[in-house]
Amino acid sequence: MDGAGRHDLTDEAWAVIGPLLPATTCGRPARNLRRQVDGIRHRVRVGCPWREVRTATH
Template identity: 40%
Template sequence: MPRLMLTDEHWSKLKPILLQQRIYDKADLRMTVEGILYRIRTGCQWRDLPDAFGHWNTVYTPGRPRTSW
Protein backbone atom coordinates (compact mmCIF):
# COMPACT_ATOMS: atom_id res chain seq x y z
CA MET A 1 0.00 0.00 0.00
CA PRO A 2 1.42 3.39 -0.95
CA ARG A 3 1.98 6.04 1.67
CA LEU A 4 -1.17 8.13 2.01
CA MET A 5 -1.25 11.90 2.47
CA LEU A 6 -4.64 12.72 3.96
CA THR A 7 -5.06 12.40 7.68
CA ASP A 8 -8.57 11.83 9.05
CA GLU A 9 -8.57 15.48 10.12
CA HIS A 10 -7.67 16.69 6.62
CA TRP A 11 -10.26 14.41 5.02
CA SER A 12 -13.01 15.59 7.38
CA LYS A 13 -12.36 19.15 6.14
CA LEU A 14 -11.89 18.33 2.45
CA LYS A 15 -14.85 15.99 1.91
CA PRO A 16 -17.57 18.64 2.56
CA ILE A 17 -15.80 20.99 0.14
CA LEU A 18 -15.77 18.33 -2.59
CA LEU A 19 -19.45 17.52 -1.99
CA GLN A 20 -20.34 21.23 -2.25
CA GLN A 21 -18.75 21.14 -5.71
CA ARG A 22 -21.13 18.32 -6.70
CA ILE A 23 -18.46 15.65 -6.64
CA TYR A 24 -20.16 12.25 -6.52
CA ASP A 25 -19.87 10.78 -3.02
CA LYS A 26 -18.81 7.30 -4.07
CA ALA A 27 -17.62 4.74 -1.55
CA ASP A 28 -13.96 5.09 -2.57
CA LEU A 29 -13.87 8.88 -2.97
CA ARG A 30 -11.09 9.24 -0.43
CA MET A 31 -8.89 6.71 -2.26
CA THR A 32 -9.60 8.48 -5.55
CA VAL A 33 -8.40 11.76 -4.05
CA GLU A 34 -5.40 9.94 -2.52
CA GLY A 35 -4.60 8.54 -5.99
CA ILE A 36 -4.68 12.04 -7.49
CA LEU A 37 -2.40 13.33 -4.73
CA TYR A 38 -0.06 10.34 -5.19
CA ARG A 39 0.17 11.02 -8.91
CA ILE A 40 0.90 14.71 -8.31
CA ARG A 41 3.53 13.86 -5.68
CA THR A 42 5.34 11.21 -7.72
CA GLY A 43 4.73 12.41 -11.27
CA CYS A 44 3.76 8.89 -12.38
CA GLN A 45 1.38 8.14 -15.24
CA TRP A 46 -2.23 7.20 -14.40
CA ARG A 47 -1.62 3.63 -15.57
CA ASP A 48 1.36 3.37 -13.19
CA LEU A 49 -0.66 4.08 -10.05
CA PRO A 50 -0.44 1.27 -7.48
CA ASP A 51 -3.40 -1.13 -7.54
CA ALA A 52 -4.51 0.19 -4.13
CA PHE A 53 -5.93 3.24 -5.93
CA GLY A 54 -7.97 1.21 -8.43
CA HIS A 55 -7.61 0.72 -12.16
CA TRP A 56 -6.50 3.86 -14.02
CA ASN A 57 -9.37 3.65 -16.61
CA THR A 58 -11.76 4.48 -13.75
CA VAL A 59 -10.32 8.02 -13.72
CA TYR A 60 -11.27 8.82 -17.32
CA THR A 61 -13.60 7.07 -19.75
CA PRO A 62 -13.59 8.31 -23.39
CA GLY A 63 -16.89 9.74 -24.54
CA ARG A 64 -18.12 10.60 -21.06
CA PRO A 65 -18.39 14.21 -19.94
CA ARG A 66 -15.68 15.42 -17.57
CA THR A 67 -16.45 15.98 -13.90
CA SER A 68 -16.38 19.48 -12.47
CA TRP A 69 -12.81 19.01 -11.29
Protein backbone atom coordinates (compact mmCIF):
# COMPACT_ATOMS: atom_id res chain seq x y z
CA MET A 1 0.00 0.00 0.00
CA ASP A 2 1.58 3.30 -1.08
CA GLY A 3 1.89 5.99 1.56
CA ALA A 4 0.78 3.78 4.43
CA GLY A 5 1.52 5.05 7.91
CA ARG A 6 3.00 2.86 10.55
CA HIS A 7 -0.36 2.47 12.32
CA ASP A 8 -2.44 1.85 9.19
CA LEU A 9 -4.03 -1.54 8.68
CA THR A 10 -1.83 -4.17 7.08
CA ASP A 11 -3.00 -5.99 3.97
CA GLU A 12 -3.63 -9.07 6.11
CA ALA A 13 -5.75 -7.14 8.62
CA TRP A 14 -7.72 -5.46 5.84
CA ALA A 15 -8.39 -8.86 4.23
CA VAL A 16 -10.15 -9.85 7.47
CA ILE A 17 -11.95 -6.57 8.22
CA GLY A 18 -12.91 -5.43 4.70
CA PRO A 19 -15.46 -8.18 3.96
CA LEU A 20 -17.16 -7.60 7.34
CA LEU A 21 -18.09 -4.00 6.53
CA PRO A 22 -21.55 -3.43 5.09
CA ALA A 23 -21.95 -2.58 1.42
CA THR A 24 -23.37 0.85 0.61
CA THR A 25 -27.06 0.48 -0.17
CA CYS A 26 -27.93 4.14 -0.65
CA GLY A 27 -26.11 7.38 -1.22
CA ARG A 28 -22.68 7.85 -2.69
CA PRO A 29 -20.25 4.93 -2.25
CA ALA A 30 -16.97 5.55 -0.44
CA ARG A 31 -14.01 6.36 -2.69
CA ASN A 32 -11.52 4.54 -0.50
CA LEU A 33 -13.06 2.74 2.45
CA ARG A 34 -9.70 1.51 3.71
CA ARG A 35 -8.42 5.09 4.08
CA GLN A 36 -11.61 6.05 5.90
CA VAL A 37 -11.17 3.19 8.36
CA ASP A 38 -7.52 4.18 8.90
CA GLY A 39 -8.61 7.80 9.51
CA ILE A 40 -11.20 6.75 12.08
CA ARG A 41 -8.64 4.54 13.82
CA HIS A 42 -6.19 7.47 13.88
CA ARG A 43 -8.83 9.79 15.33
CA VAL A 44 -9.68 7.34 18.11
CA ARG A 45 -6.03 6.53 18.86
CA VAL A 46 -4.75 10.13 18.99
CA GLY A 47 -7.89 11.87 20.20
CA CYS A 48 -7.56 14.81 17.80
CA PRO A 49 -10.54 16.84 16.60
CA TRP A 50 -12.16 15.69 13.34
CA ARG A 51 -11.04 18.88 11.56
CA GLU A 52 -7.44 17.76 12.06
CA VAL A 53 -7.97 14.39 10.37
CA ARG A 54 -6.92 15.21 6.82
CA THR A 55 -6.35 13.20 3.70
CA ALA A 56 -3.07 13.16 1.80
CA THR A 57 -4.71 15.19 -1.00
CA HIS A 58 -5.14 18.33 1.15
